[in-house]
Amino acid sequence: MKKKHDADSRSRQNRNILRLTYGAAGLFVCMALYFGWFIQFESENVIGNSYNSRLDQFSDRIVRGPILSADGAVLAQTQTSEDGTERRSYPYDYLFVHSVGYSSDHGRTGLESLANFYLLSSHINLIEKTVNELRGVKSPGDQVVSTLNLKLQQTASEALGNYRGAVLAMEPDTGKILTMVSQPNFNANQVDERWEELTAKDNTKAQLLNRATQGLYPPGSTFKIVTALEYRKENPDSWQDFTFDCTGVYQNGEDTIRCYHGEAHGTQNLIQAFANSCNGAFAQIGLELDAARYRRLAEQLLFNAQLPYSMVYNRSSFAMGEEADDWERMQTAIGQGKTQMTPFHNLLLVSAIANGGTLMRPYLIDRVENVGGQTVKKFLPSAGGTLMTADDAGFLSHLLEQVVAIGTGSAFRGAPYAVAGKTGSAEFETGKETHSWFVGYAPVEDPKIAVCVLAEEAGSGGQVAAPIARAVFDAYFAMDPQ
Numbered sequence: 001m002k003k004k005h006d007a008d009s010r011s012r013q014n015r016n017i018l019r020l021t022y023g024a025a026g027l028f029v030c031m032a033l034y035f036g037w038f039i040q041f042e043s044e045n046v047i048g049n050s051y052n053s054r055l056d057q058f059s060d061r062i063v064r065g066p067i068l069s070a071d072g073a074v075l076a077q078t079q080t081s082e083d084g085t086e087r088r089s090y091p092y093d094y095l096f097v098h099s100v101g102y103s104s105d106h107g108r109t110g111l112e113s114l115a116n117f118y119l120l121s122s123h124i125n126l127i128e129k130t131v132n133e134l135r136g137v138k139s140p141g142d143q144v145v146s147t148l149n150l151k152l153q154q155t156a157s158e159a160l161g162n163y164r165g166a167v168l169a170m171e172p173d174t175g176k177i178l179t180m181v182s183q184p185n186f187n188a189n190q191v192d193e194r195w196e197e198l199t200a201k202d203n204t205k206a207q208l209l210n211r212a213t214q215g216l217y218p219p220g221s222t223f224k225i226v227t228a229l230e231y232r233k234e235n236p237d238s239w240q241d242f243t244f245d246c247t248g249v250y251q252n253g254e255d256t257i258r259c260y261h262g263e264a265h266g267t268q269n270l271i272q273a274f275a276n277s278c279n280g281a282f283a284q285i286g287l288e289l290d291a292a293r294y295r296r297l298a299e300q301l302l303f304n305a306q307l308p309y310s311m312v313y314n315r316s317s318f319a320m321g322e323e324a325d326d327w328e329r330m331q332t333a334i335g336q337g338k339t340q341m342t343p344f345h346n347l348l349l350v351s352a353i354a355n356g357g358t359l360m361r362p363y364l365i366d367r368v369e370n371v372g373g374q375t376v377k378k379f380l381p382s383a384g385g386t387l388m389t390a391d392d393a394g395f396l397s398h399l400l401e402q403v404v405a406i407g408t409g410s411a412f413r414g415a416p417y418a419v420a421g422k423t424g425s426a427e428f429e430t431g432k433e434t435h436s437w438f439v440g441y442a443p444v445e446d447p448k449i450a451v452c453v454l455a456e457e458a459g460s461g462g463q464v465a466a467p468i469a470r471a472v473f474d475a476y477f478a479m480d481p482q
């Protein structure tokens with residue numbers, strides 16, 4: 001009996017030991033798998049996190065790599081002085097401060113933050129790396145080649161001149177961001193010494209704000225893109241019969257809506273009203289629209305929504321609900337009222353129209369290379385969502401082409417390429433000049449570049465923003481194909 005009991009207890013013990021062993025082995029496998037997974041996928045997020053102080057351990061062994069433009073210019077680099085002190089420098093001073101960003105005592109922004117992991121990784125060959133480690137010499141970090149084009153960025157910044165605002169350009173069929181200008185800007189080499197001034201409460205210039213992706217503005221007449229699409233969706237068989245007699249002033253009860261500078265457009269169908277940006281016609285449309293459906297369409301077009309983008313931006317907002325009164329309905333339909341939009345979102349919307357309804361995910365890093373120029377990682381275009389059907393996109397493309405052919409887009413007539421686009425002159429404060437908008441793309445038959453311009457307090461979209469966009473299109477089509 002006792003023996004039996006001992007045998008039982010031994011075998012139970014053995015089983016327990018076995019269980020423990022298996023358990024430990026299992027745990028070990030899990031940990032190994034987790035570690036492998038961490039190295040493979042998570043380390044990028046942890047190391048890339050600008051709040052992670054362990055990052056300094058990497059910069060002890062690796063010289064932070066440079067950031068290059070798509071056309072080969074050095075946009076950020078690390079300079080090492082004789083005593084070994086490193087200094088991050090930006091050869092174009094202010095030009096890329098809202099896209100490449102800065103790496104300073106006050107943190108990192110833009111590509112300096114997004115690409116942090118790559119810049120502090122080194123893909124030189126293992127022997128060289130080991131020799132460096134043994135000698136206590138730092139290895140050169142990888143270089144990040146951005147999608148930004150120096151020539152276009154310079155052109156856009158010069159064309160915007162002294163206006164505050166933003167200029168953006170993107171390839172609608174890939175999502176590559178070619179240009180991202182925000183003004184006022186500041187010298188990326190002087191972030192630390194100017195920090196107090198830049199962050200002072202009474203600093204009304206707000207240079208740290210990236211107006212391209214964070215600036216919220218009334219979209220003005222560029223919002224007629226959304227209004228026109230909603231009108232057609234609600235009137236699929238009769239939108240072509242739409243007609244409006246414009247006297248320059250539209251009266252609805254006590255409310256008055258004026259066309260820009262009180263211009264009388266005469267009899268307008270929907271296409272003409274869009275091309276001439278007739279406020280009266282669109283105010284009347286606003287009164288007819290189903291508020292709930294209108295809002296759903298706006299949200300489908302990424303108002304009140306997240307954008308497929310991994311850097312800093314603000315959400316655009318469409319606030320009008322079913323309880324809205326006539327005044328708010330009319331104002332919303334012409335892009336005034338409570339609607340707020342970033343230039344970046346407006347660029348994405350027009351890019352989706354250019355691309356048959358599909359929004360390509362916008363991105364700023366083309367590839368990562370080792371110091372010898374060999375590609376280590378390549379970023380490929382991917383779809384970021386379907387904003388509308390191809391049929392809807394075709395309808396809006398036609399409207400946008402007519403803006404240039406017969407309407408407010410006269411700045412593009414005579415260009416050696418065909419442009420489609422929409423101007424906007426958005427009121428934001430009584431007694432001040434309007435914000436000047438343009439969104440569009442070219443060539444219409446096979447869109448290669450989409451552009452968005454917002455110039456604050458600059459006046460008419462057709463007279464200010466459209467010529468700025470033209471300068472960017474001209475520079476783009478004058479470049480050698482890459």
Ligand SMILES: [Zn+2]
Binds near residue numbers: 259265
């Ligand atoms: Zn009118």
